[in-house]
Each structure stands twice: as C-alpha cells, then as structure tokens.
Amino acid sequence: MKIKKFTAASMQEAAIQIKKELGKDAVILNSKQIQKRKWFGLSKKSAVEVIAVMDQDFSEQRKPDPKIDTVEASFSAPRVQEQEQRVHETVQVVRNEMSDYQTMLPEPLRKAEQLLQDAGIKDSIKTSVMSRLLRASISAGDLTEENVVRKLQDVLCEALPPKDRWQEAISSQYIVLFGSTGAGKTTTLAKLAASSMLDKHKKIAFITTDTYRIAAVEQLKTYAELLQAPMEVCYTKEEFLQAKETFSEYDHVFIDTAGRNFKEQQYIEELKETIPFENSIQSFLVLSATSKYEDMKDIVKRFSSVPVNQFIFTKADETASLGSVFHILAESKIGAGFITNGQNVPEDIQSVSPQDFVRMLMK
Ligand SMILES: Nc1nc2c(ncn2[C@@H]2O[C@H](COP(=O)(O)OP(=O)(O)OP(=O)(O)O)[C@@H](O)[C@H]2O)c(=O)[nH]1
Numbered sequence: 001m002k003i004k005k006f007t008a009a010s011m012q013e014a015a016i017q018i019k020k021e022l023g024k025d026a027v028i029l030n031s032k033q034i035q036k037r038k039w040f041g042l043s044k045k046s047a048v049e050v051i052a053v054m055d056q057d058f059s060e061q062r063k064p065d066p067k068i069d070t071v072e073a074s075f076s077a078p079r080v081q082e083q084e085q086r087v088h089e090t091v092q093v094v095r096n097e098m099s100d101y102q103t104m105l106p107e108p109l110r111k112a113e114q115l116l117q118d119a120g121i122k123d124s125i126k127t128s129v130m131s132r133l134l135r136a137s138i139s140a141g142d143l144t145e146e147n148v149v150r151k152l153q154d155v156l157c158e159a160l161p162p163k164d165r166w167q168e169a170i171s172s173q174y175i176v177l178f179g180s181t182g183a184g185k186t187t188t189l190a191k192l193a194a195s196s197m198l199d200k201h202k203k204i205a206f207i208t209t210d211t212y213r214i215a216a217v218e219q220l221k222t223y224a225e226l227l228q229a230p231m232e233v234c235y236t237k238e239e240f241l242q243a244k245e246t247f248s249e250y251d252h253v254f255i256d257t258a259g260r261n262f263k264e265q266q267y268i269e270e271l272k273e274t275i276p277f278e279n280s281i282q283s284f285l286v287l288s289a290t291s292k293y294e295d296m297k298d299i300v301k302r303f304s305s306v307p308v309n310q311f312i313f314t315k316a317d318e319t320a321s322l323g324s325v326f327h328i329l330a331e332s333k334i335g336a337g338f339i340t341n342g343q344n345v346p347e348d349i350q351s352v353s354p355q356d357f358v359r360m361l362m363k
C-alpha cells in the first residue's frame, strides 16, 4: 500500500498528479483547501491538499488476513512459535507502512486510533487494526466518524474468538470456578447460583473444595443459607465424588475452589486431583480484569492442561481499560462467558457477546 500527500492548485490538477504517480486505481482518502504562502509570506494562494492511497492487492487484503489473526493462536498450539514469528513480521511491515502517513490520517481515523489508545490496545495490534480499518473504510468509500467507528468494532470483533465460544449459558450439572487468589470466584459463583435459582427456578446446591481458609467456607455458607441451598465441604477427591453423588438429583451444583498462587504447578496438579474434569463439568477460569496482561497470560498458559470452557472476567468496574482482557481473548481460542462489574450479588454480572465486549472496550 502506498500513501502520499499531494498539493495542487485545483482538484483536477491534483487528480492528474495522483494518476501519474499512483496510477488510475488510486483512491482519495482525504482532501482539504489550504492557503499556500508565496513571496516570503507576503501573499497567499489557495490550493488543495489531497491524500491518496494506492493498494495493489486491495481485494485480497480485504479478506481476513490469517497472519495477522494468528495472535489468537492458543498458547498451547504446537505451531505457536512459528505463527507468532509470522504475526510479528506482518505487523512490522504494516507498522513501517503506517509510520509515513500516521500524521496524514483523516479525522475519523485519528479518532479511531485515539479510541484504541484509550482502550489500552498494544501498539503492534493497534497498527494492524488501523491498517485493516483504513482498507475497509477506503473500500466502502466512506469515512464518516459513525461508519469508521462501526468498522472499527467489526475489525476488533474479527480478532476475537468466534461468537459460538461466548455467552455459554449455565448448562451442565456441575459448574466449577477456579483462578487466582481474590479474583472473585466465590462472589461470582454466588451470582451465578442465585440467578439460576431466582430467574430460572433451578434446584441448586454448593460444593466447596476451598478448605485452606475457614473464612472461605463461611463465606460460601452465608450465600448457601441465603439461598436455602445445601452445601458440602470436601477435603479430598473421595469426599468430592461423594458430594457429587449426594447432589446427583440437583439441576446445578456450583463448585468453589481455593484461590492459590497458580505460578506453582503443584497447585494446578492438586486442583486436577481433587476435581476430575469430565464432560458433566462446566469449567470457568476466573481472571480479574484489573490484572496485568503478562500475569493473566501466564495464568492462562499454566491452566492449559485443565479443560477451560470459558473465561469469566471480574472487576470490570475497577479498571479504566479492558485492553489486557482484549489481548487475552484475542490470543486464546476461549471466549468470555461472563463479565462482572461490582460486588452486588446477584446483579453485578452479565453475559457478553464479542460485540458487547467490544462496545465495553471502547466506552
Ligand atoms: N469491584 C468489584 N469487586 C468484586 C467483584 N467481584 C468480586 N469482588 C470483590 O473481590 C473480593 C474478593 O472476592 P471473592 O469472591 O472472595 O474472591 P475469591 O476469588 O473467591 O477469593 P479467594 O477464595 O480468597 O481466592 C471481595 O471483596 C468481592 O466483593 C467485581 O466484579 N467488582
């Protein structure tokens, strides 16, 4: 893609220059009237400034580019290193192209870039998103702010896992939440259980395997009592299987687990030992949206040996930007089941589609 700024006395003259330098298929991106100073600034002459772009393989480029999308490769995929390298190279090429004309971007595109900046999107991703946005906007032939924002949302959605990986309803009999210390597992479990019971009139029960802190058992017990639902505390795998059996007639059994420092692999092994992950168990990895991207990425990687149905991102109300969450979603093949945005049980939780998430990201 070639982008160039032309200055000419009239639009016709600019068009001739553009055709000569970029070819007949060049597209005008932006044009404005300017005042050109002459005779050491003593006199002014009006002129037009035109930004034109020529993209040879335009229609090719409009198709989703698998190389840019490989940021969504799962952390555990065997080809991941090769893919990451390709992503890096592609993004680098795009960034080089972009550096020339960033200052020339028309206003709606500059605003779109600001939105990405405010959302905390990484530079490398921002560059590739802007490049796609530019191409999509040019091919559609309109650059109004409304259209550019709509296209920006589409481009961001394309980078996320597909729609069918999101918004999974509570469907299995056993639902387990796990994740780091204080991420909001117990509170979120109570929100999910309460809405199953109150909105969907399901028969529910609780199990907790968090026996490390007495307060943890008490915390879940309080919710169980409020909902008048039974609860079992399990110290071992045998006790867990027994409790599962006890509640086999219930519609949904909500299982709480201990928050541990999962940088220690032994805690992941302990979790897998206590809870036999199988098809009847729907599992959610709970991550706080306030966590740093690198820390979240590390946790996701460490949980690659545990079957994770979906993420739940908590504490969205406590962060100014969801950029890190976007990157985690874009880099994994796992969607978000729920996002929580406050301490109130049961109301501060919502299920989200990729579109909902992108709207939240850009707020
Ligand atoms: N602002 C905000 N606070 C939340 C949200 N979800 C949970 N919390 C708060 O986060 C704190 C920890 O929540 P818990 O549910 O106890 O977290 P946990 O993951 O079970 O903690 P451990 O069992 O100790 O690992 C509590 O003060 C919750 O009220 C949320 O969406 N927004």
Ligand SMILES: [Mg+2]
Binding pocket: 185, 186, 187, 210, 216, 256, 257, 258, 259
């Ligand atoms: Mg807890």
